[in-house]
Amino acid sequence: MFAEERARVAVLDVDDNSGEETIRLIKGSGGEARFFKADVSNATEVKNAIDQVETVFGRIDILVNNAKAIRAEADPEAARRAAESCHPANRLGWPEEIAQVILFLASDEAAYATGSVLSIDGGYTAQ
Ligand SMILES: NC(=O)c1ccc[n+]([C@@H]2O[C@H](COP(=O)([O-])OP(=O)(O)OC[C@H]3O[C@@H](n4cnc5c(N)ncnc54)[C@H](O)[C@@H]3O)[C@@H](O)[C@H]2O)c1
Numbered sequence: 001m002f003a004e005e006r007a008r009v010a011v012l013d014v015d016d017n018s019g020e021e022t023i024r025l026i027k028g029s030g031g032e033a034r035f036f037k038a039d040v041s042n043a044t045e046v047k048n049a050i051d052q053v054e055t056v057f058g059r060i061d062i063l064v065n066n067a068k069a070i071r072a073e074a075d076p077e078a079a080r081r082a083a084e085s086c087h088p089a090n091r092l093g094w095p096e097e098i099a100q101v102i103l104f105l106a107s108d109e110a111a112y113a114t115g116s117v118l119s120i121d122g123g124y125t126a127q
Pocket of ligand 1: 038
């Protein structure tokens with residue numbers, strides 16, 4: 001969605017396949033993106049990746065921290081159902097539902113919104 005708005009997107013991911021897949025999807029829809037491998041739980045790797053992003057793109061205007069902790073589940077389907085059952089909406093969120101809100105916060109329409117905390121969790125924290 002950011003690429004559709006002509007943002008140049010730097011994708012950080014610990015997993016080469018996931019990172020490259022994201023780049024493929026963005027470029028496939030005409031966007032501009034580069035993959036930088038980094039484990040976001042490792043401060044040195046993050047700093048090195050950010051330095052590379054600034055070298056390649058010149059600056060960073062919008063930063064989205066959205067990595068998921070990798071945990072091996074014995075039964076991924078049961079884990080998904082358990083996670084869904086915790087939500088008032090009875091489902092997990094779609095990436096687009098998160099990206100739309102981030103895009104709005106980064107837009108001119110939200111220029112006067114600063115330092116706000118906005119939950120995008122299907123009502124989970126409001127229960
Ligand atoms: N989808 C939901 O409804 C939901 C609900 C609660 C929380 N979340 C949170 O939202 C975020 C994204 O969820 P998602 O469903 O899009 O996850 P996803 O599994 O689709 O994507 C997570 C990505 O993060 C990468 N990653 C994992 N560990 C990393 C690390 N240490 N460093 C760099 N990259 C790493 C993975 O390789 C993967 O590409 C996560 O923080 C998740 O916990 C999502």
